[in-house]
Amino acid sequence: xxxxxxxxxxxxxxxxxxxxxxxxVMGDPTDITTVRGTIGATYSLTSxxxxxxxxxxxxxxxxxxNQNIDAYTNDAQKNQVTxxxxxxxxSTRGFMTLNxxxxxxxxxxxxSVKGGAVNTYSPLTSNQTLASNQNLISGSYTINDFSVRQxxxxxxxxxxxxxxxITLTFTATFN
Amino acid sequence: xxxxxxxxIVLICGSLIIIWMPVAPSFAEDPPxxxxxxxxxxxxxxxxxxxxxxxxxxxxxxxxxxQTKSKITINVEDTKNNTKGYLTLGGADDNLKSLSNPxxxxxxxxxxxxxxxxxxxxxxxxxxxxxxxxxxxxVQQxxxxxxxxxxxxxxxIILTFTAIFQ
Numbered sequence: 433x434x435x436x437x438x439x440x441x442x443x444x445x446x447x448x449x450x451x452x453x454x455x456x457v458m459g460d461p462t463d464i465t466t467v468r469g470t471i472g473a474t475y476s477l478t479s480x481x482x483x484x485x486x487x488x489x490x491x492x493x494x495x496x497x498n499q500n501i502d503a504y505t506n507d508a509q510k511n512q513v514t515x516x517x518x519x520x521x522x523s524t525r526g527f528m529t530l531n532x533x534x535x536x537x538x539x540x541x542x543x544s545v546k547g548g549a550v551n552t553y554s555p556l557t558s559n560q561t562l563a564s565n566q567n568l569i570s571g572s573y574t575i576n577d578f579s580v581r582q583x584x585x586x587x588x589x590x591x592x593x594x595x596x597x598i599t600l601t602f603t604a605t606f607n
Numbered sequence: 608x609x610x611x612x613x614x615x616i617v618l619i620c621g622s623l624i625i626i627w628m629p630v631a632p633s634f635a636e637d638p639p640x641x642x643x644x645x646x647x648x649x650x651x652x653x654x655x656x657x658x659x660x661x662x663x664x665x666x667x668x669x670x671x672x673x674q675t676k677s678k679i680t681i682n683v684e685d686t687k688n689n690t691k692g693y694l695t696l697g698g699a700d701d702n703l704k705s706l707s708n709p710x711x712x713x714x715x716x717x718x719x720x721x722x723x724x725x726x727x728x729x730x731x732x733x734x735x736x737x738x739x740x741x742x743x744x745x746v747q748q749x750x751x752x753x754x755x756x757x758x759x760x761x762x763x764i765i766l767t768f769t770a771i772f773q
Contacts, residue, residue, distance in 0.1 A: 461643040461669070465766045467710060467746055469651035469660060469694065473759035506759045571758075 473507035477515070477604040479578075488584045488596075497579040501547070501562065503604040505571045510606040513573045515563040517545060518601050519556045526557035528582060532597040540585045543598055547578035556600070565607070639673035643681070643770040654750045654762075663745040665714075667729070669770045671738045676772040679740045681730040683712060683768050685723050692724035694748060694762040707751045710764055714744025723766065732773065740770075 479501050485494040503513045519526050521534040526542035529535065544553035548562035566573050645667045651660040669679055685691050687700040692709035695701060711720035715729035733740055 459641070460769055460771045461641045462767055462769045463643045463645040463667075465645045465647065465649060465768065466698075466763055467649045467651070467694065467748075467766060468761055468763040469748060470653050470761050471755065471757055471759050472653055472655065474756065504756075506756055508758050508760065 471506070473505065473509075475505045475507070475604070475606055476503070477602055478502040478504075479600070479602045483580055485580075485582055488582075488588060490584070491586050491589070492584055494582045494584060495579060498576060499547075499578040499580075501575040501578050501602060503563075503568075503573045503606075505568070505606050507571070507606065510571070511568050512565045512607050513563060513568055514561065514565055514605045514607070515548065515573075515575065516559050516561050516603045516605075517556070517578075518559040518603070519543075519598055520601055521598075526555050526598075528596040528598045530592055530594050530596055532599060537591045539582065539588050539591070539596055541583040544581045544583075545579065545600075546581075548575040553579075553581045556598070568606075639671060639676075641671045641673065641770070641772055643667065643669045643768055645766070645768045649746055651748055654748075654754065657750060657752050657755065659747055659749050661745060661747045665744050665746065667714075667742045667744060667768060669735075669740040669742075669772075671735070671772050673738070673772065676738070677735055678732040678773045679730060679735055680728065680732055680771040680773070681715070681740075681742060681768060682726050682728045682771075683723065683766050684726040685710075685764055686767055687764075692722050692764075694764045696758055696760050696762055698763045698765060704758065706748070706754050706757070706762055708749040711747040711749075712744060712766075713747075715742050717744075720745075720747050723764070735772075 480499050483496045483499060485496060488494065501515060503515060523534050524536070524538045527538040528543055529538040542555035542557050544555050545560055546553045549564055550560050550562055554560055562575055562578065563573065646665055649662050649665065651662065654660065667681065669681065689700050689702055690705045693705040694710055695706070696704035709722035709724050711722055712727055713720045716731055717727055717729055721727055729742055729744060730740065
């Protein structure tokens with residue numbers, strides 16, 4: 433290979449490198465767009481609409497057992513739940529009354545509940561904590577043994593006829 | 608010896624030109640410009656109901672000053688692998704964190720909403736007008752009841768638009 437040829441090859445190499453520069457600048461342009469939407473946090477607590485103890489016809493303990501109380505949240509920041517059941521009446525707190533009014537006549541004994549952390553039947557004359565800081569599993573927690581008991585006395589059987597009821601309020605606190 | 612000196616001079620000059628050119632290409636023409644502009648963000652807001660969430664009237668613009676180019680092709684894709692086409696929690700490529708249905712797009716030659724589970728060509732060799740091209744498009748996200756109970760937070764997808772000038 434002659435020196436002249438070497439010079440030509442070197443010059444061509446330099447020219448090729450020079451021409452390569454614009455090619456780096458060129459190309460298929462792209463742009464990106466972020467599409468977004470938000471799912472908000474929800475908190476739910478589900479309890480039975482109605483628990484019926486039927487007709488009170490004899491002195492007896494009337495029970496309804498193993499009801500489900502379900503708590504749920506999609507809030508990933510929450511991992512525990514506390515569930516409390518209460519009666520919000522004042523004068524007849526914890527008692528079934530005629531038509532659910534906060535006045536007499538009321539039954540002789542308070543309604544008792546158990547389930548979750550409440551191992552034995554306990555009167556609803558005060559709040560009952562069924563779950564205390566229990567761990568959520570995929571945002572869910574279930575109490576599947578919630579039960580109520582109403583003790584009927586002979587005195588109750590002679591009270592004004594009608595539907596005796598109580599409204600239970602369940603509250604879940606997620607943390 | 609003289610030949611070697613010539614070779615040396617040519618190599619040095621060539622190297623200097625290569626180094627110098629990107630900084631001050633005073634004797635060469637500017638390279639052609641190719642640009643594509645898509646919306647930076649498209650927000651559906653809060654997903655609170657079972658319905659189709661939609662954003663319309665979105666615009667993509669493309670431009671080149673390259674006189675040798677007369678046509679353009681524009682495509683859009685999601686570059687994720689496992690959840691291609693789906694909005695996901697925080698944009699993660701995780702099946703467990705995706706919405707039930709993929710994002711749909713329509714616009715250009717895509718006349719009905721189509722999922723971005725594969726690359727979509729919105730324009731196929733469309734004619735440039737003085738180097739410009741403009742395209743309207745829309746996006747739609749179908750939200751199910753299942754989606755509303757998914758982990759709370761921001762769900763998103765990053766769309767990559769590409770223009771090919773010919």
